[in-house]
Amino acid sequence: MYFAEDNLIAIRAMYRCFVLDDEKYAADIMVSFIQKVPSLTVVESSGNVFSAIDKIIQGEVDLLFLDIQMPDLSGIDVLKIIGSRCKVILTTAYPDYALEGFEYDVVDYLMKPIAFDRFLRAVEKAQRQDIPVQPDKQEEAFLMLKGDRKHKYHKVFLEDIYYIESLRNYVKFVTAKGNVISYQNLAMLSESLPSPLFFRIHRSFIISTKHLSIVEGNRANIAGTFIPIGESYKKMFFDYLERGIINR
The missing domain is CATH 2.40.50.1020 (LytTr DNA-binding domain)
Structure with missing residues (x-):
C-alpha cells in the first residue's frame, strides 16, 4: 500500500465533481483543473447551492469544491445540510473559516488563488481516504x-x-x-x-x-x-x- 507525493506511488479513484462557486472566473479555473485529471469528471459548475444540494442528496456527487461566501447559503450552511454524503474541499479567499470547516470533516482547505499543484495534493488526499486499511x-x-x-x-x-x-x-x-x-x-x-x-x-x-x-x-x-x-x-x-x- 502506497501514498502519493513526488517519490511516492499514487493511488487514484474516480470522482464525480461539483464546483459550487458564485464567482464564474474562480469556478472556471477549478473546472479547468478538474479536466486535466483523468480520474475526475465535472457533474456541474455553478453558484446554485440548491442544485448542488439536490445532486449530492441524490448521490450524484463524490467530491464537492465548495466556496465559503455565497449569496443564498454560506458554504458552512451547505456543510450542515449535506453532512457526510460526499467529500468536500473548501475553496475561499478567506482563511478565517479554516478551523470551522475542518470541524465538518472537510478533506482540505484551498486558499484562492489556487495553484494546480496544490489542487492535486488536495484531490490525492481525498482519494487516499478511500483506501481501505483494516x-x-x-x-x-x-x-x-x-x-x-x-x-x-x-x-x-x-x-x-x-x-x-x-x-x-x-x-x-x-x-x-x-x-x-x-x-x-x-x-x-x-x-x-x-x-x-x-x-x-x-x-x-x-x-x-x-x-x-x-x-x-x-x-x-x-x-x-x-x-x-x-x-x-x-x-x-x-x-x-x-x-x-x-x-x-
Whole structure:
C-alpha cells in the first residue's frame, strides 16, 4: 500500500465533481483543473447551492469544491445540510473559516488563488481516504523513501514512524527501527500523510498521534522525546485533542 507525493506511488479513484462557486472566473479555473485529471469528471459548475444540494442528496456527487461566501447559503450552511454524503474541499479567499470547516470533516482547505499543484495534493488526499486499511492491517501501509544515492529507497511502515523532523532540504524519519534521512519537503509530506494519524505541530515537526503519550504545556511526548508545539499550530492541535479526533 502506497501514498502519493513526488517519490511516492499514487493511488487514484474516480470522482464525480461539483464546483459550487458564485464567482464564474474562480469556478472556471477549478473546472479547468478538474479536466486535466483523468480520474475526475465535472457533474456541474455553478453558484446554485440548491442544485448542488439536490445532486449530492441524490448521490450524484463524490467530491464537492465548495466556496465559503455565497449569496443564498454560506458554504458552512451547505456543510450542515449535506453532512457526510460526499467529500468536500473548501475553496475561499478567506482563511478565517479554516478551523470551522475542518470541524465538518472537510478533506482540505484551498486558499484562492489556487495553484494546480496544490489542487492535486488536495484531490490525492481525498482519494487516499478511500483506501481501505483494516485496523489489524495498519502495519501494511508503508512509504518508499528516496535514499542518499540514485535508485536507493528505504521502505518505512507508517506504523513504525514516531515523528518526522525537517532538516532544510531533507527530512529525518525517526522510527521504531531506526532513523531514515530522505530528500523531502516537510510541507509536502504534511499534505500527503494520512490524517489524523500524522499531525504537523511545528514548522519543523510532524508527529504520529499513535505514539503520542503526553502533551505538557507547549510540548508533546513522542516515544520518550519531547517535541515543541509551534504557536501557529497550537490551536488546531489542541482542538483536535479536545474533540478526541486522534482516537477515532
